[in-house]
Amino acid sequence: MPELPEVETIRRSLLPYVGSRIVGVEIRERRLRRTIADDFTGQLRGRRVESIDRRGKYLFFGLDGDRALLAHLGMTGCLERRPSSAPSSRHDHVRFLLDSDTALVFHDPRRFGILWAGPRNGLTEFLPTGQDPLLRPLSAQDLRQLARNRRGPIKNLLMDQNAVAGIGNIYASEILHRAGIRPRRRAARIYVPELTRLADAIHEVLEHAVRLGGSSISDFHDINGRTGYFQLEHAVYDRDGKPCPRCQTTIRRIVQSGRSSFYCRTCQH
DNA sequence: CGCACCCCCTGCCGGC
DNA sequence: TGCCGGCAGGGGGTGC
Numbered sequence: 001m002p003e004l005p006e007v008e009t010i011r012r013s014l015l016p017y018v019g020s021r022i023v024g025v026e027i028r029e030r031r032l033r034r035t036i037a038d039d040f041t042g043q044l045r046g047r048r049v050e051s052i053d054r055r056g057k058y059l060f061f062g063l064d065g066d067r068a069l070l071a072h073l074g075m076t077g078c079l080e081r082r083p084s085s086a087p088s089s090r091h092d093h094v095r096f097l098l099d100s101d102t103a104l105v106f107h108d109p110r111r112f113g114i115l116w117a118g119p120r121n122g123l124t125e126f127l128p129t130g131q132d133p134l135l136r137p138l139s140a141q142d143l144r145q146l147a148r149n150r151r152g153p154i155k156n157l158l159m160d161q162n163a164v165a166g167i168g169n170i171y172a173s174e175i176l177h178r179a180g181i182r183p184r185r186r187a188a189r190i191y192v193p194e195l196t197r198l199a200d201a202i203h204e205v206l207e208h209a210v211r212l213g214g215s216s217i218s219d220f221h222d223i224n225g226r227t228g229y230f231q232l233e234h235a236v237y238d239r240d241g242k243p244c245p246r247c248q249t250t251i252r253r254i255v256q257s258g259r260s261s262f263y264c265r266t267c268q269h
Numbered sequence: 270c271g272c273a274c275c276c277c278c279t280g281c282c283g284g285c
Numbered sequence: 286t287g288c289c290g291g292c293a294g295g296g297g298g299t300g301c
Contacts, residue, residue: 003294033277033296057295074295076279091279110278112295152272161296168294217294218280257273260292276298285289 002057002073004134004166005209005230006220010079011054013222017098021048022063024097028088032111033074036094043067043117044096055135056128056165068120074112080105081223104223128161134210137203138164140195147195150187154198155261157187164202170215170237173262175201177236177244182268183261184254208233236262 002010022044030036044063051062061069071079084103088095094106094115106115116126131138146163147154157163158172167175176183179201181194190198213228214220217238221227235245240253244264254261 006294072295074278075293076295108278109280110293110295112278114296150271156272170294215294220294258275271301273301274299277296279293281293282291283289284291285287 002077002214002220003168003171004054004057004132004206005171006214006228007054007057007059007073007166008134008210009214009222009228010073011052011059013081013224013226014052014059014079014104017100017102017104018049018052020102021046021099022096023099026095026097027093028095029091029093029111032093032108033072033114034116036115037117040115040117044069055132056130056161057168058127060123060127062120066120067117068123070114070116070123070126071106072114072126074108074110074114076110076218077106077108077113078221079223080107080221080225128165130161130163130165132165133202133206134166138199140192140199143195143199144192147187147190152187153184153256154181154187154190155183155256158202166206167202169259169261170217170234171205171209173237174235175205177262177264177268178205180268182265183256183263236264238262 025041025044027036047063047067049061050064053060059071082103082105084097084101091109092105092107096104147157150157155172158167179198209230212230215231216227217231236251239251240262242251244251244267247266249264249266251262251264
């Protein structure tokens with residue numbers, strides 16, 4: 001579920017907890033994509049949350065004592081706010097108890113997510129090197145540099161977290177539709193005017209999705225259970241066989257690197 | 270170096 | 286009704 005707009009939606013819903021203190025951590029399942037280390041609780045207990053930031057699909061909490069908590073939600077991860085007395089349910093792997101009688105629960109059925117805690121300078125081991133388009137928009141020149149030595153398709157470039165941080169399978173298809181570029185086009189062969197449209201589309205699609213609270217498919221929601229609405233605006237993602245909203249041509253589904261891509265053969269070239 | 274492929278894990282859906 | 290295969294928003298490792 002969580003690409004950049006969904007992670008940003010969760011981050012914003014967490015902001016009221018800046019200033020809270022972590023009074024306890026309960027681990028029910030350590031085996032996530034990386035096993036949660038033995039010192040996880042010790043790194044966190046008693047710490048005050050000073051900041052909550054995001055880079056690409058990673059969330060990180062700045063804590064006092066130069067500590068940090070990092071979270072990645074994988075495919076099915078979410079954070080939920082609950083009363084600290086609420087019972088745990090299946091796939092609730094970690095509960096963070098805050099001083100405001102609130103628990104933040106990390107819930108992740110597929111366990112593709114990551115939780116890590118340690119010194120702040122340890123974050124760099126995890127964070128992607130790609131530019132986050134919400135923190136600083138990419139220009140056509142930036143994209144040209146990134147595309148120059150690529151032999152593969154533009155969709156793979158958009159989804160490479162060390163090129164552009166935060167775009168996943170939904171938004172790659174949506175962005176390419178808006179830019180009028182087919183997902184199989186080789187990145188290095190895309191012309192500058194198209195890269196200009198692509199740079200604009202990256203920004204417009206992601207900003208719009210954040211404004212609508214992300215895409216709620218498979219029940220995505222923020223920490224308060226609020227759903228997003230951007231799925232209602234999807235032009236192509238998961239719409240194969242349906243008409244393109246711009247030209248009515250039937251949308252196609254193809255598979256690239258084992259993942260579905262959706263596009264309109266009339267609007268995209 | 271870049272890229273395709275396979276794997277990790279659980280849940281859900283459609284077909285038989 | 287139940288079972289089975291395929292597919293799902295993530296990324297990392299391997300081998301070419």
